[in-house]
Amino acid sequence: MRVRFWGTRGSIGVALTSADVRDRLAQALVHASGRTFASYEEAHAYASSELDFSLTHTFGGHTPCVELELPGEEYYVCDMGSGARPFGVHVLAKQARRPATVNVFMSHVHWDHIMGFPFFGPAYVPGTKIHIHGCHDVVEQAFRLQQSPPCFPVGWEQLGATIDFIRLEPDKPYKVNGMTVTPHLQLHSGDSYGYRFEHEGKSVIYSTDSEHKLENRAEAETFAAFFRGADLVIFDAMYALAEAISIKADWGHSSNIVGVELCQMARAKHLMLFHHEPANNDATLEGLLKEARRFEELTRGDQPLKVSAAYDGLEVDL
Ligand SMILES: [Zn+2]
Ligand SMILES: [Zn+2]
16 A cells, blocks of 8 residues: 655645745755756756755645555545645546546545645546545535635536545444545544554554543543554644643644654554644754654654654655
């Protein structure tokens, strides 16, 4: 299974500013001074292998959209944030005019998780099938509402795809083709649901927009059981721990450190920090990643936990 991140920022999309790009370019030139490059390819290889991550990458960008690529013809995707637009471009290119079948799993319907759907190209292609799964009773209403006047010029009835909504119940495993999917209720304004995906012995947790109160032992153990032994846990790490337990308590999100603690309890293998706070720049996000890695080292038991931070375009093979 391959996990592909199309959108990793929380709440609202962000882009690098002109000043950010200029700054990176200047730093890269200083780094490369004295070097010469015979071709674009040579310069590209240098940038890929020798420049710092902070000069060649940016975290976030689009709002949540994460694809699970499995063998077979169908597509599987969590949430339809603005990352659904480039995901749609990818689907159209790969299909080469054949209509696609896309299985969508919705954590909840806050705007950052549905805003990409009106820009999801395959939705306009006749013959396309889109199955939208979720545990809320308002999923269909939310999708239709955002494509209603006066907010959007193209109405729901103008979509070419056949779109159906499938209501799931929490903690019940479902089979979707060869994959098992189990939703789980999370603490968030209006509720959100995490998903555990299992396929051929590999497991991925998609757990965004979820606040944890670890002092409640029973709650922590429920999540440790949900994350149990997962190969990858995509985790709402919007805040630093200090923010999450003070000013931003009850805001419905979690932190990098709580992610490490829950994954350690669950003996999960890889924690992916996700749903980055839009106010945080790349340096701050890199700092949160380093802090989480340091905390993991200090508290490590007999099993190490890999810790990463998601960025648009990242692919993880399991
Ligand atoms: Zn969100
Ligand atoms: Zn939310």
